[in-house]
Amino acid sequence: MFTRLRTKLTVLYAGLFGLALLLIASAVYLAIASNAERQVRGELQASGTVFDRVWALRSQQLRDNADLISKDFGFRAAVATRDAATVRSALDNLKGRVGLETAFLVDMDGNVTGLDAARLDAGVEALWSALDAQDGASGVLMIGGQPYQAISAPVMAPTLTGWVVFATRLDAAQMRSLEQLSAIPLTARVLIRKPDSHWTSGRDTARVDAFVAGRSNAPGELDLSSGAALALAKPLPSLGAASPAVLLLQYPLATAMAPYRPLLITIGVTGLLGILLLIAGSWVLARSLTRPISALDKAVRRLQRGEEADVAIETQDEIGRLAGSFNSMAAEIRERERHITHLALHDSETGLPNRVSLDRGLETLCQSSRRTVFVAALGLDRFQIVRGAIGYELAARLIAEVGGRMMRQHPDRPIGRLSSGILALAFEASSLEDARAFAAALLGDLEQPVTLDGSTVDVSLTIGLAPHADQGAPAIDRASIAVDQARAGHQKIGLFDAQAYGDPASNLSLTSEMMSGLKDGQLFLHHQPKFDLRSRRIGGVEVLARWKHPERGMIRPDLFIGMAEETGHIRPLTEWALTQAIADQARLREAGHALTVSVNLSGRLMSDPDLAQAAIDQIRAAQADICFEITETAVMDNPAVALGIIDAFAANGIGVSIDDYGSGVSSLAYLKQIKANELKIDKAFVSTMADSRRDALLVKSTIDLAHSLGLKVTAEGIETPEVLAMLTGMGCDLAQGYLIAKPMPLAELIGFLDSETAPVARPRRKRA
Structure with missing residues (x-):
């Protein structure tokens, strides 16, 4: 976040101080707020108690006046005789004497005297029921939409003839008188619950509703639009069915915190000044600390660039x-x-310059030279034999001596040791003939005996030449390859032959391109029929992978399959071939041809139980008739695992064919253990049996041996009717070759099977 240490130190110290100050200020503020809130809560509780006493006192005063008039003989007589004028006069007289706002009479019939009955919000009937239910009923009475504190007294003449009701208004003047009794400037309001279920509280209706709904005898916090306040809700008794009422006492928290505001401002200003002072001091201290560190940083950067530091x-x-x-x-x-x-630039064994040093020298020479630059790789002939004879130490001294001669004779030319027995030198030449002449002179100078510990060792060299080029393999590598090419051609000096070397990199790229080709549909299967010599019908097919490259055309199967085996990609190729073979067999069944489909299984996969189990599950799920063709030598690498896989195939009804029998090291011991169904005789014996009596004898004995072991025999590579006739006479079971049919796509195979009646009668089929 920060790129300079002084800034980091300053921010760290200032931040820590500011954090500590913030914690202190927060603690002070919380303590002050808690103390102020506690005091306000106490005052609210005390004010609520005072209100209870004031309410009781006023109720008693009203009750005394009501009792006085209700027991007056003349008033009772007027009530008993229903003299409304006298009753009204008496009530008005009493209101004037005691300062009452409202006084009226409710008789037993529900008639109201002294007050318009329509002004009673709850109605006369509800009031009559409340007066009749309780002697001396009292509480809040709503008259004309205004709350009144009211009491009642029964009128006996001598029986109950009605009730006299005295009421005084609970208006703003009453609330102010109550507020003046508190030690703090709180606000008192009487709230009435309206029929719409809301308390009369203006724009804070929702907040007040929630507060009053959870009211208790203890003060609580009320969040108003004007700010937070502490409030106390005191429920008031209702007279009759009057709307519920509460007395709400509230005190703003901002007012409670006002006396402490100067203290809080003082703390904030003091803290800010402290932070500024700390920042200035930290900056000065950090600068004195970081100046030598900055010098070290600059020196490290110079050292990183390789400069003196x-x-x-x-x-x-x-x-x-x-x-x-x-x-x-x-x-x-x-x-x-x-x-x-x-x-890094010298060989640790001989002290001679190495490949890296030669690369650098070659690059420098190419940049400065106007002629063609060549690389000459000098290989010591029979070096492995010489090293085995004289030992590694003396062999290294021999290389060092030859390299030392070359460096002394050509001190200005790049020289390097490429491998244990190969040295190299870069030089300029006007033409290939000049380069060959230089190499010949080099041989004459260097092929001189070397004396090691008193013994003389002859030196024989082979030189490979390669011109430097901007594209293709490096000239050093091409010169090393030219040494092998020269030795293969029994030459002392050889020029790199690109055509003979080929393009290994291109062939290697086929592996990754093959995986892409599987997804893109570039690979497909051809099917070569197997002819049953006994039933004279096609009894099965062998699937063969084909690849049509979008740029290189058809790729030879032995090339891409061999690359797949060497690079470990043979498994996905085999899984694809098996899946496609099962699908093709299903299409053959739909076309009316139930044939066994043979799939080649690489020897590299005969030690992979997971692949074998996956293949078994896939074949069983599809109910396919599949035969795996394996070579006998595939069992020799890991016999226990391979034979176990073959046993698993046999146990699940999957056929196994021993392919290319006779082409490798055939072992009767392994042949006895393999639970195979079929043995295929290699075409190297079959194709020549018409011309070679020895080959015919070997084929006949192999057929007899296989039949003795309970195996069917398939002969590969049948191209002439003569060979087919000989195999038929020998008792061979199946025949496969171009005489029967060449490998073909599935659609062509179906057409072939639909029209095929006697494949032997069709010798016109030639090799594709």
Whole structure:
């Protein structure tokens, strides 16, 4: 986040101080707020108690006046005689004397005297029921939409003839008088629950509703639009069916915190000044610490670029000692770098320049030369034999001596050791003839005996030449290959032959291209029929993989299958072939041809039980008739695993054919253990049996041996009717070859099977 240490230190110290100050300020604020809230809660609780007493006192005063008039003889007589004028006069007289706002009479019939009955919000009937239910009923009574504190007293003449009701309004003046009784400037309101289920509280209706709904005898926090406040809700008794009412006492928290605001501002300003002072001090301190560190950083960067780097030692503290250690380290690094560079550019065994040194020298020579640059690779003939005779140490000295001669005779030309027995030299020449002449002269100079520990060793060299080119393999590699080509041609000097070498890189790329070709549909199967010599019908087919490359055309199967086996991609190729073979067999069945389909299984996969089990599961799921063709030598690498796989195939009804029998090292011991169904005689014996009595005898004995072991015999490579006739006479079971049919696509195979009646009568089929 920060790229400079001084900035990091300054921010760290200032941040820690600011965090500590913030924690202190938070603790002070929380303590003050808690104390202020506790005081307000206490005052609210006390104000609620005072209100209870004031309410009781006013209720008692009203009750005393009501009892006075309800027991007056003249008033009772007027009530008993239903003298409304006298009753109204008496009530008005009493209101004037005691300062009442409202006084009226409710008789036993529900008639109201002294008040318009329509002004009663709850109705006369509800009021009458409340008065009748309780002697001296009292509470909040809604008259004309306004709350009143009301009490009642029964009128006896001598029996109950009605009730006199006295009420005083709970208006703003009453609330102010109540607020003045508190030690804090709280706000008092009487809230009435309207029929629409809301308390009369203006724009804070929802908040007040939630607060009053959970009211208790303890104050709580009320979130109003004007800010948070502490509030206490005191329920008020209702007279009759009057709307519920509460007394809401509230005090804003902002007002409670107002006395402490100067203190909080003082703490904030003091903290800010402290942070600024700390930032300034930290910056000065960090600058004094980071200046020598910055010098070290610059020196490290110079050392990284390979430049001389030393740091001036200004102090004797830890940083000064660090600078001294850096100077010592830089000196040691320079020395080690020189040693490492020498090791990187020289052969550790002989001390001669190595391939890296030769590459650099060749590049420099190519940049400065106007003529063609050649590389001459010098291979010591029979070096492995010589090294075995004189030992590794003397062999290394022999190479060193020959290389030393070459360096002394051509000190300005790049020289290097490429491998144990090959040296190389780069030189300029105007033409190929000049290059050959230079190589011949080099042979004359270097093919001189070498004396090692008093013994003379003859030196014989073969030189491979290759011109430098911007494209293709490096000239050094081509010159090394030219040494092998020259030895193969029994030449002392040979020029790299690109045509003879071919393009191994292109062939290697076929592996990855083959995997892409599997997905893109470039690979497909051809099917070669097997002719049953007994039933004279086609009894099965062998599937053969084919690849049509989009750029290179048809690729030879032995090329891409061999590459797949060497690179480990034979498994996905085999899995694809098996899946396609099962699908093709299903199509053959649909066309009315139930044939056994043979699939070649590489010997590399005969030690892979997972693949074998997957193949078994796939064949069983498709109910396919599959035969795996394997070579006998595939069992020899890992006999236990391979024979176990073959046993698993046999146990699951999957046929096994021993392919190419006779072409390898045939072993009767393994032949006895393999649970095979079929043996295929290699075409090398079959194709020549008409001309070779020995081959015919070998084929006949092989057929008899296989039949003795309970195996069917298939002969491959049948191309002439004569060979087919001989095999028929020998008792061979199946025949396969171009005489029967060449490998063909599935659609062509189906057409062939539909029209085929006597394949032997069709000798016109020629090799494709």
